[in-house]
Amino acid sequence: MPVHTADLESTIRNAIPVTVLEIEDTSNGCGENYSIILVSEAFEGKSTLARHRWINELLKSEIEQMHAFSQKTFTPKQYEAYLAKNAA
Amino acid sequence: MLGLARTSLSTFAPALRLRPAAFPIIARRLLTQEARAQIQKAVSGSPVVLFMKGTPDTPQCGFSRAAIQVLELQGVPPEKLSAYNVLEDAELRSGIKEFSDWPTIPQLYVNGEFVGGCDILLGMHQSGELEDLxxxxxxxxxELPADPAPQAA
Structure with missing residues (x-):
């Protein structure tokens, strides 16, 4: 059963205060591979591993149906630095 | 009294039978103690342990390829690295996900501690945290301190 971008988005937005959320279907539309960028103040003070575990748990049933799932998690401050670095 | 007890038991029975369907998590296969012990032995068997799809020489998935490349770039000596091909062992493939509480492959352990999957590994590589670890x-x-900057003449 394919996973839809909208399902991922609503699950995340219902659970976490979102500053930026980019969901990219990297499987050419078949719903098997997703890559997300998630920026939230709720990540403040949490290690990357803790953030990823949190998102993995939140999207557990969706991830089980996918082939691949990739995530980048930032606090708003870290995201600014990430954008600045990528723009440079 | 006895009659009442029996009645309430039979009233509860159907609900009990319905439980596994209502809460599928109960039906999920749990890691046997033996399998858990085997994985524990594997993760602590080498300083660096990677669970991957394919082998270091021929990775079978881009994420596993990226993970092994990062370890090579970091100069992890081959004798300190053990790589397990989960594609060769279906039990390991599902078992390691439960053991680590991590849904994807690859998975990296350093000195028996779970570090993360591909995203975390790449992020730590870029930030320098992986080298520190x-x-x-x-x-x-x-890393040896860089040569002192040439002195101005």
Whole structure:
């Protein structure tokens, strides 16, 4: 059963205060591979591993149906630095 | 009294039978103690342990390829690395996900501690944290201080 971008988005937005959320279907539309960028103040003070575990748990049933799932998690401050670095 | 007890039991019975369907998590296969012990032995068997799809020489998935490339770039000596091909072992493939509480492959352990999957590995590689971790765990030597800047004449 394919996973839809909208399902991922609503699950995340219902659970976490979102500053930026980019969901990219990297499987050419078949719903098997997703890559997300998630920026939230709720990540403040949490290690990357803790953030990823949190998102993995939140999207557990969706991830089980996918082939691949990739995530980048930032606090708003870290995201600014990430954008600045990528723009440079 | 007895009659009442029996009645209430039979009233409860159907609900009990319905439980596994209502809460599928109960039906999920749990890691046997033996399998858990085997994985524990595997993760602590080498300083660096990677669970991957394919082998270091021929990775079968882009994420596993990226993970092994990062470890090579960091200069992890082959004798300190054990790589397990989960594609060769269906039980390991599902078991390691439960053991680590992590849904995807690859998975990296350093000195028996779970580090993360591909995204975390790449992020730590870029930020320098992975090098710090490997140095701290004595997997790779601390980088020698760079040559002193040439003095102006």
């Amino acid at each position: 490997l140095v701290k765990n004595e997997v790779i030597p601390k």
